[in-house]
Amino acid sequence: MKGFAMLRIGEVGWIEKEKPVAGPYDAIVRPIALAPCTSDIHTVFEGAIGERHNRILGHEAVGEVVEVGSEVKDFKPGDRVVVPAITPDWRTLEVQMGYHQHSGGMLSGYKFTNSKDGVFAEYFHVNDADMNLAKLPDDIPPEKAVMICDMMTTGFHGAELANVQFGSSVAVIGIGPVGLMAIAGASLRGAGRIIAVGSRPVCVEVAKHYGATDIVNYKNGDIVDQVMHLTGNKGVDCVIVAGGGVETMDQAIRMVRPGGTVANINYFGYGDLLPIPRAEWGCGMAHKDIRGGLCPGGRLRMEMLIELVRYNRVDPGKLVTHIMYGLDKVEKAFMLMKDKPRDLIKPVVIVN
Ligand code: NDP
Ligand code: ZN
Numbered sequence: 001m002k003g004f005a006m007l008r009i010g011e012v013g014w015i016e017k018e019k020p021v022a023g024p025y026d027a028i029v030r031p032i033a034l035a036p037c038t039s040d041i042h043t044v045f046e047g048a049i050g051e052r053h054n055r056i057l058g059h060e061a062v063g064e065v066v067e068v069g070s071e072v073k074d075f076k077p078g079d080r081v082v083v084p085a086i087t088p089d090w091r092t093l094e095v096q097m098g099y100h101q102h103s104g105g106m107l108s109g110y111k112f113t114n115s116k117d118g119v120f121a122e123y124f125h126v127n128d129a130d131m132n133l134a135k136l137p138d139d140i141p142p143e144k145a146v147m148i149c150d151m152m153t154t155g156f157h158g159a160e161l162a163n164v165q166f167g168s169s170v171a172v173i174g175i176g177p178v179g180l181m182a183i184a185g186a187s188l189r190g191a192g193r194i195i196a197v198g199s200r201p202v203c204v205e206v207a208k209h210y211g212a213t214d215i216v217n218y219k220n221g222d223i224v225d226q227v228m229h230l231t232g233n234k235g236v237d238c239v240i241v242a243g244g245g246v247e248t249m250d251q252a253i254r255m256v257r258p259g260g261t262v263a264n265i266n267y268f269g270y271g272d273l274l275p276i277p278r279a280e281w282g283c284g285m286a287h288k289d290i291r292g293g294l295c296p297g298g299r300l301r302m303e304m305l306i307e308l309v310r311y312n313r314v315d316p317g318k319l320v321t322h323i324m325y326g327l328d329k330v331e332k333a334f335m336l337m338k339d340k341p342r343d344l345i346k347p348v349v350i351v352n
Contacts, residue, residue, distance in 0.1 A: 003056035003121030004330045006113065009047035012334065015054050017117065020125035024071040027129035029063035029083060031119055033142035034330060034349045036060070036337040037085075037150055038176065039267045040113070045338065046269035049107075049114060057334070058120035059085040059112035060149045062142045065133070072129045080136040082306060083119065085150035086297025087111050087132040101294040109297055120330045134302035140309055143323055143348045147177070147316035148305045151346065154265050154295035155181020155242070156305070159189050161263035161291045162238035166190035169236040171227050171255055172212075174243015175203045177319045177346045178265060180210055182240045184314045187211030191238075195230060197223050198243070200342055206318050218244070227255040241266050241292075249290075250275040256288050264292035322347035 005015045022028050040057050042048040065079045075081065088100040088109035101109040112118035116125065126132055136145050155178050164170055170191045172179045175198035186194055187210060196212035198204060199219050207215065216226045228235060235257035241248050241264040252262040254277055268274065281288055308314050321344055324333055333347040 001122035005056045006044045006052050022069045024069040026069045027126045028067040031061050031063045031351045033062040033146040036334040042269035048269035056117035056121050058118040061119035062146045074130050081133040082302045084297035090131045134299050144317035151177045151181050156185035157295050158182035158240035158265040159185030162240050163261050164189040167192040169193040170238045171195040171236045172240045173197045173248050175207045179242035184210040224254045246271045254280040259287045261289040319346045321345045324349050327351045
């Protein structure tokens with residue numbers, strides 16, 4: 001079969017590989033809808049998780065099950081499924097500790113491209129199918145559903161980590177697809193004011209749709225000054241970091257109020273240290289929580305998010321600005337994600 005792969009750091013291309021084989025608990029899936037992620041870009045071009053040779057890329061997919069192992073109970077060939085970006089081994093101590101994302105070691109729930117081939121291929125392998133796949137309802141189109149696998153679970157996790165409460169003031173730094181879903185998640189959790197930080201007009205419009213009340217353009221001066229000005233120098237209750245470089249952690253800590261929470265969902269692809277501003281962190285005593293997390297995956301998380309889409313609590317389809325047809329188009333979609341033209345939020349490839 002063919003797949004679109006990271007050949008080495010900085011280089012991508014099409015390769016031929018053997019079709020994957022299902023173990024007793026696994027499934028083999030063929031893609032129906034695929035999307036590239038900014039994380040794929042960090043992985044390839046910044047070498048953020050180290051070298052990977054001829055490793056198939058991609059971790060956002062809706063697909064059709066073509067084969068299941070002998071122990072799989074709830075799925076059969078022909079089922080249409082949403083595949084989470086994070087597909088942990090569910091029989092580990094980390095799962096019992098409540099951190100399935102780190103099942104088997106830090107970030108090890110992130111398997112596609114990280115420790116095995118990803119989804120940008122004619123077929124891909126899903127471990128522990130009963131625990132990691134979710135059925136796609138007929139009334140959700142694949143191009144919308146593929147936004148659930150990673151964008152929705154990650155953005156919503158930002159709102160969870162930031163502990164958004166009814167009436168909380170929230171700043172979301174970065175309003176690409178991840179930050180936009182963080183705004184939608186914060187809205188659903190009952191946020192009051194939501195300050196969105198970004199510059200692309202297409203993203204600004206969608207940010208307002210999902211509930212942003214104020215827009216801050218980082219190209220118009222220091223974002224800490226702008227947020228402090230908007231809040232009468234009080235700062236916000238919660239900051240969700242979903243874009244920009246390492247400097248955004250410093251900015252987030254400066255703009256959150258004492259006792260507030262900074263939640264990072266960015267994937268920092270470079271730099272050895274993240275900055276913490278000493279004075280604004282109260283010389284270490286400001287009770288400003290700093291948190292960060294990999295998105296939740298697995299079947300239940302997907303099923304819960306599918307319910308939100310199905311009952312129209314949120315429409316992640318608003319993220320999709322470009323739709324292309326045919327597996328070959330994965331390369332074009334991937335390069336769009338790298339180059340980020342001003343009219344792009346998220347491209348989707350439909351495979352028949
Ligand atoms: P995008 O590149 O599409 O969006 C980034 C956003 O950050 C844009 O709104 C951009 O503004 C803004 N931005 C850029 N520079 C600055 C700056 N200096 N100050 C403030 N804002 C800035 O990224 P995605 O939404 O696709 O992904 C966001 C991050 O989330 C990535 O690092 C990605 O790898 C990560 N990620 C993490 C996951 C997790 O599990 N934690 C899962 C999936 C993704 P502009 O409008 O100008 O473009
Ligand atoms: Zn991703």
